[in-house]
Amino acid sequence: MKKEIVNKLKDSVVSCDVEGAVKTAEEALKAGVDPVEAIEDGLAKGIRVVGDRFGAGEAFLTELMIAAQAMKQAMTVLEPAISKSAKATKKAPAKVMIGTVEGDIHDIGKTIVTTMLAVEGFDVVDLGVDVPVETFVKKTIEEKPDVVGMSALMTTTMLKMADVIKALEKKGSRRKVKVVVGGAPTSKEWAEEIGADGHGGDAMEAVKLTKELVRAS
Amino acid sequence: MWGFPRQTQKIKFSVLSKDDLEAIHWATLDVLETTGIRIHSEKCVRILDEAGCTVDHKNHIVLIPSHLVEEALRKKSRAIRLCARNPKYDANLDSRHVYITTDGNGTQTYDPNTGQRRASTKDDIAKSAIISDALDEIHIYWPMVSARDFPGHIRHLHDLEACFANTEKHVTFETTMRPKEALYQIEMATAVLGSKEELRKRPIISSLHCTNAPLQLHGGCIEAALEFAKVGVPTMFFGMPQPGATGPVTLAGSIVVNNAEVLSCLVIAQLAYPGAPVIYGAGIAAFDLKACMRAGGGPEHGLTGAALGELARYYNMPSIVGGFVSTAKTPGAQATYDKLTSGFPQIFSGCDMIAGIGLLDDCTTLQLEEIVIDTEIVKIVFRLAKGIEVNDETLALDLIRKVGPGGNFLAERHTLDHLRKEHFIPVLTDRRSYEAWLKDGAKDLVKRAKEKVKTILEKHRPDPLEKDVVKRIGQIIKRANKDLSP
Numbered sequence: 087m088k089k090e091i092v093n094k095l096k097d098s099v100v101s102c103d104v105e106g107a108v109k110t111a112e113e114a115l116k117a118g119v120d121p122v123e124a125i126e127d128g129l130a131k132g133i134r135v136v137g138d139r140f141g142a143g144e145a146f147l148t149e150l151m152i153a154a155q156a157m158k159q160a161m162t163v164l165e166p167a168i169s170k171s172a173k174a175t176k177k178a179p180a181k182v183m184i185g186t187v188e189g190d191i192h193d194i195g196k197t198i199v200t201t202m203l204a205v206e207g208f209d210v211v212d213l214g215v216d217v218p219v220e221t222f223v224k225k226t227i228e229e230k231p232d233v234v235g236m237s238a239l240m241t242t243t244m245l246k247m248a249d250v251i252k253a254l255e256k257k258g259s260r261r262k263v264k265v266v267v268g269g270a271p272t273s274k275e276w277a278e279e280i281g282a283d284g285h286g287g288d289a290m291e292a293v294k295l296t297k298e299l300v301r302a303s
Numbered sequence: 304m305w306g307f308p309r310q311t312q313k314i315k316f317s318v319l320s321k322d323d324l325e326a327i328h329w330a331t332l333d334v335l336e337t338t339g340i341r342i343h344s345e346k347c348v349r350i351l352d353e354a355g356c357t358v359d360h361k362n363h364i365v366l367i368p369s370h371l372v373e374e375a376l377r378k379k380s381r382a383i384r385l386c387a388r389n390p391k392y393d394a395n396l397d398s399r400h401v402y403i404t405t406d407g408n409g410t411q412t413y414d415p416n417t418g419q420r421r422a423s424t425k426d427d428i429a430k431s432a433i434i435s436d437a438l439d440e441i442h443i444y445w446p447m448v449s450a451r452d453f454p455g456h457i458r459h460l461h462d463l464e465a466c467f468a469n470t471e472k473h474v475t476f477e478t479t480m481r482p483k484e485a486l487y488q489i490e491m492a493t494a495v496l497g498s499k500e501e502l503r504k505r506p507i508i509s510s511l512h513c514t515n516a517p518l519q520l521h522g523g524c525i526e527a528a529l530e531f532a533k534v535g536v537p538t539m540f541f542g543m544p545q546p547g548a549t550g551p552v553t554l555a556g557s558i559v560v561n562n563a564e565v566l567s568c569l570v571i572a573q574l575a576y577p578g579a580p581v582i583y584g585a586g587i588a589a590f591d592l593k594a595c596m597r598a599g600g601g602p603e604h605g606l607t608g609a610a611l612g613e614l615a616r617y618y619n620m621p622s623i624v625g626g627f628v629s630t631a632k633t634p635g636a637q638a639t640y641d642k643l644t645s646g647f648p649q650i651f652s653g654c655d656m657i658a659g660i661g662l663l664d665d666c667t668t669l670q671l672e673e674i675v676i677d678t679e680i681v682k683i684v685f686r687l688a689k690g691i692e693v694n695d696e697t698l699a700l701d702l703i704r705k706v707g708p709g710g711n712f713l714a715e716r717h718t719l720d721h722l723r724k725e726h727f728i729p730v731l732t733d734r735r736s737y738e739a740w741l742k743d744g745a746k747d748l749v750k751r752a753k754e755k756v757k758t759i760l761e762k763h764r765p766d767p768l769e770k771d772v773v774k775r776i777g778q779i780i781k782r783a784n785k786d787l788s789p
Contacts, residue, residue, distance in 0.1 A: 102719065291736070
């Protein structure tokens with residue numbers, strides 16, 4: 087019975103059924119399913135299935151994002167039920183802070199990367215668009231992310247990426263984080279030129295790169 | 304299985320006006336009455352003679368009065384269903400759908416292993432049939448090449464055997480030049496279905512017969528067609544005048560020649576077997592007067608194909624036209640633009656069947672990759688032809704309000720619900736980032752198509768024929784081997 091409910095959680099994520107996921111999460115708590123198990127063997131496994139299908143070019147981004155919504159909303163039901171001791175033993179996920187640089191209001195690429203990082207289990211802090219250099223620096227000091235990601239769609243605004251890196255160096259924060267860049271005009275060469283740690287050519291690559299950098303640090 | 308829906312409402316597209324159609328019809332009647340058709344068949348000439356045609360026996364020329372043409376157009380059956388071994392693939396030629404047919408009768412193949420061009424084999428038919436069976440966008444299979452590893456007198460029976468064994472879809476062919484050979488092909492189809500009655504009810508084969516421009520009919524070819532008509536197997540009469548060589552250089556003039564040839568066949572078939580299911584065919588591609596070759600991939604082929612589809616509809620007949628053809632020798636830029644331009648007007652016009660995908664070098668050479676590349680092109684054109692749907696659901700006002708300025712539509716249920724209908728979903732087309740493309744081996748279109756072909760051939764297994772059917776077909780071919788031997 088409990089196993090069935092956990093499987094149902096997984097299936098509702100796979101089938102992008104947001105309401106179903108929330109309802110099943112409530113059902114799980116009533117039936118006495120361990121919330122950690124419900125998340126790890128149910129929701130997380132479900133999102134992995136959709137993520138893999140997306141990676142293989144079989145699923146659409148929309149499916150991945152709605153499945154992520156289903157997971158997230160079911161989590162809000164399950165998380166408060168996790169016992170303090172279980173919370174304490176759980177390893178905190180790596181944190182990624184991300185934003186579109188100053189002067190640039192292009193949102194979509196960054197939003198896609200944000201979703202996919204969340205799907206992969208990262209704790210993502212999204213600073214939004216048109217983020218001033220100072221905000222990047224201030225937030226880096228406050229949030230202590232493992233990785234800082236910057237996005238730009240224009241050749242004129244991508245220059246701000248270099249400014250952020252310089253400002254981080256000035257504050258002595260550069261060494262404490264990995265910095266990655268992305269967006270249409272950017273390239274591997276550009277990342278090297280401004281002293282970033284990597285470049286993601288698309289959302290998939292950005293996620294892969296982030297995972298590698300976190301693992302290496 | 305339904306074909307792609309014909310677009311009748313959204314994007315207005317026609318090559319010929321109603322006046323044009325009538326002018327072509329009258330011109331054709333004039334040709335049939337005053338110039339006539341040369342028919343190398345005593346049987347067919349006798350049928351026409353008895354019906355009241357004027358016959359010049361010495362020159363085998365028959366003048367067909369217009370009332371016989373009008374009568375034949377009334378007698379023919381309009382409803383034609385091209386049935387399939389697996390009924391889910393039945394193709395209903397209802398003038399509301401467009402069915403994609405593989406190109407056929409090639410003689411050469413680029414060997415999948417060596418890449419070298421060589422004479423085509425039975426195995427090439429098997430492989431191309433499996434690929435066509437696997438692709439939803441292909442509705443009808445025409446043996447794409449001939450089994451040249453078998454002697455000529457039974458070659459096309461081996462073609463047919465390879466089709467039945469490797470696709471569950473309808474099989475059409477264009478190879479029968481002798482009535483006796485037709486009987487064996489009918490027997491093979493009967494072996495698959497169980498009885499002749501069943502074949503009449505569910506014709507899993509159809510036979511295409513080319514006329515011989517200008518204004519001639521090959522005796523054996525047309526007599527073979529009559530054998531098919533006799534048992535209710537749909538026949539297609541397919542004109543191929545080449546403007547500038549075997550038809551007037553003007554497209555309208557060549558359309559008239561094509562029409563006279565096809566209508567004369569229709570008259571013969573309806574006199575012999577009233578109500579026989581006949582499909583109107585045409586593949587009018589210019590004759591290139593410099594290269595001295597047929598320009599199958601030229602824009603003229605697209606225009607005439609669309610025009611003949613419209614003419615067939617004017618006659619209330621289903622049509623099969625050439626399209627998505629190319630004279631390029633290898634896949635690539637020319638093949639792609641040739642195929643696009645020689646194929647899209649037929650889709651916009653809504654021809655019932657379009658044949659041409661998968662072969663290169665003007666319908667002569669098979670390259671397996673080209674089948675999947677052309678399927679992609681066809682899908683793109685259908686998306687174009689479908690146009691833009693405007694209604695409450697597609698205007699999405701509620702959704703726009705919900706998302707608001709600065710939001711996005713990525714994770715909306717509306718996006719998921721309409722995505723497949725609204726967007727062309729590529730299979731081969733590369734839209735990835737430069738880095739992702741590079742990392743994946745910087746593969747060009749042909750390499751990506753090669754991988755798709757490999758996957759299909761590894762994974763796809765059409766339902767095999769029953770063992771006793773295989774045995775019976777084997778026996779039929781064995782008998783034919785003796786009987787048809789020259």
